Amino acid sequence: xxxxxxxxxxxxxxxxxxxxxxxxxxxxxxxxxxxxxxxxxxxxxxxxxxxxxxxxxxxxxxxxxxxxxxxxxxxxxxxxxxxxxxxxxxxxxxxxxxxxxxxxxxxxxxxxxxxxxx
Numbered sequence: 001x002x003x004x005x006x007x008x009x010x011x012x013x014x015x016x017x018x019x020x021x022x023x024x025x026x027x028x029x030x031x032x033x034x035x036x037x038x039x040x041x042x043x044x045x046x047x048x049x050x051x052x053x054x055x056x057x058x059x060x061x062x063x064x065x066x067x068x069x070x071x072x073x074x075x076x077x078x079x080x081x082x083x084x085x086x087x088x089x090x091x092x093x094x095x096x097x098x099x100x101x102x103x104x105x106x107x108x109x110x111x112x113x114x115x116x117x118x
Contacts, residue, residue, distance in 0.1 A: 002052075006051060021038050030093045031097070042067070048062060060112045064110065077098065
């Protein structure tokens with residue numbers, strides 16, 4: 001499940017990041033965009049796909065770290081921390097999506113402990 005989740009997540013983030021660059025502007029379907037935000041999505045997608053292809057241990061760690069980082073982004077957005085909100089052009093829709101992705105990635109990473117036992 002973790003490998004499939006991470007591959008799909010990576011593909012979606014790559015598509016979203018590339019679409020953000022192609023579309024341009026500051027908003028797409030209610031979600032804020034900036035070149036920095038698009039770059040982060042592309043890099044996240046590349047790292048997700050690479051970790052899924054590298055094996056379960058890498059996939060698990062990606063999900064745990066990714067979940068924590070995106071959780072922090074969601075919290076920063078909900079708290080309306082100016083530096084983060086302005087850099088990423090965060091909206092309520094974006095904050096909710098970051099939270100959902102953070103929780104799902106954290107769950108996938110946490111529940112795949114068996115892959116890493118000696």
